[in-house]
Amino acid sequence: MSSRSLKGPRDGVVDDAMKVASALGIRPGETFSVPPDTLTPYIGRDNERNVVTQLFSPLTLRSTTFSNRAWVSPMCQYSAVDGVVGPWHLVHLGGFATGGAGLVFAEASAINPEGRISVACPGLWNDEQVAAWRTVTDFVHSQSTKVGIQLAHAGRKASTMRPWDDHPIARVEEGGWEAVAPSAVAFDGYPVPRALSVAEIDVLVAEFADAAQRARSAGFDVLEIHAAHGYLLHQFLSPLSNLRDDEYGGSLENRSRFLLRVAKAVRARVGEQVPVFVRISASDYTPGGWDIAESVELAKMLREAGIDLIDVSSGGNVANAVIPIGPGYQVSFAHEIREVAQIPTAAVGLITEPAKAEQILHDGSADAVLLARAMLRNPRWALSAAETLGEHIVWPVQLERARTLRRN
Ligand SMILES: Cc1cc2nc3c(=O)[nH]c(=O)nc-3n(C[C@H](O)[C@H](O)[C@H](O)COP(=O)(O)O)c2cc1C
DSSP: OOGGGGGSOHHHHHHHHHHHHHHHTOOTTOOOOOOGGGSSOOSSOOGGGOOOOSTTSOEEETTEEESOSEEEOOOOOOOOBTTBOOHHHHHHHHHHHHTTOSEEEEEEEESSGGGOSBTTOOBOSSHHHHHHHHHHHHHHHHTTOEEEEEEEOOGGGOSBOOTTSSSSBOOGGGTOOOOEESSSOOOTTSOOOEEOOHHHHHHHHHHHHHHHHHHHHTTOSEEEEEEOTTSHHHHHHOTTTOOOOSTTSSSHHHHHHHHHHHHHHHHHHHOSSSOEEEEEESOOOSTTSOOHHHHHHHHHHHHHTTOOEEEEEOOOSSTTOOOOOSTTTTHHHHHHHHHHHOOOEEEESSOOOHHHHHHHHHTTSOSEEEESHHHHHOTTHHHHHHHHTTOOOOOOGGGGGGOSSOOO
């Protein structure tokens, strides 16, 4: 293969890889095993030894094709001012785009000021925020990478200081506010929130749709509704935080009603072409709490509501829940949802090794993997994972000289 092919857009490389695959008789998505001797970086071996991994196979959802399935998980940076992102976000997210990820998720971004987790979280409730996000999305797109954003409301876990400040909850004079929730039940260590009225829920549904529209104006390719980690939509799902006796509390159908309304409103607002994901916590790990069985039922309802992928996380609604944390500890949840609810999933949580990421896709547990802390440690994780797996992908030309796996 000539060096000319190194200069194309990232998507073009997948085409090169596909040609190699087809020459080897491997079809996209087909089961294969990585030869053990390709699991370390090497220099100067010939292209015939390449394999086409699932991790570096493209994925198409609606009108969007992701060049690979190694994605950056959303990560709060607590670095916005009045909900407006700045140079930190450009460098932080831009670094992942130059690092070869197929999708870069921007952090939880609030649909209204009270929906922010902290006083320094970003938002999507005004035009200034849209313009600032546009700087980030333009750069990510310049690297032929897709970019997504989480639409979020923190509910009872709102109004905090930044994690590195000397006290956790923001006072009014520091920009703090009264938090809202399904019921007046506090999360450990937080003030008691005010229970939302039905009329306020109606407004929030509309605000999620407005934020989705602003996200599209800001250039985001993918939207993710944040219904995990003990934030507002998760608070409605879980019987431990939702004690309502109206149409938003009680049965699974009632507890899911708010999220399903949001999902349908977002879908209606952004049209049929845009991928919309939902992140859920598959378990509260607490007796009487939200669990995987309800998550599977919810996923079926979300599929019917036009959601394209469930991003499967867990925990966050019960302080001190006993969580069996270990490598890939949430993957079995993604697998079960994918298999039983018949909807694409993304797996997340302590996925750090390329071979493990590949195995998750290979096993049919998920359609993509999301990495957070491994990407923070090494924003070029995807480039180096491709080398580790013996896969050629395009590097930004500026970084080419650092490549160890070379084409002949
Ligand atoms: C600094 C940091 C910020 C995070 N912020 C968010 C967020 O905004 N939204 C979210 O859904 N998860 C957030 N998470 C959770 C990650 O997206 C991910 O689910 C979790 O860290 C597990 O993945 P990992 O083991 O690859 O880090 C955050 C994690 C970290 C480390």
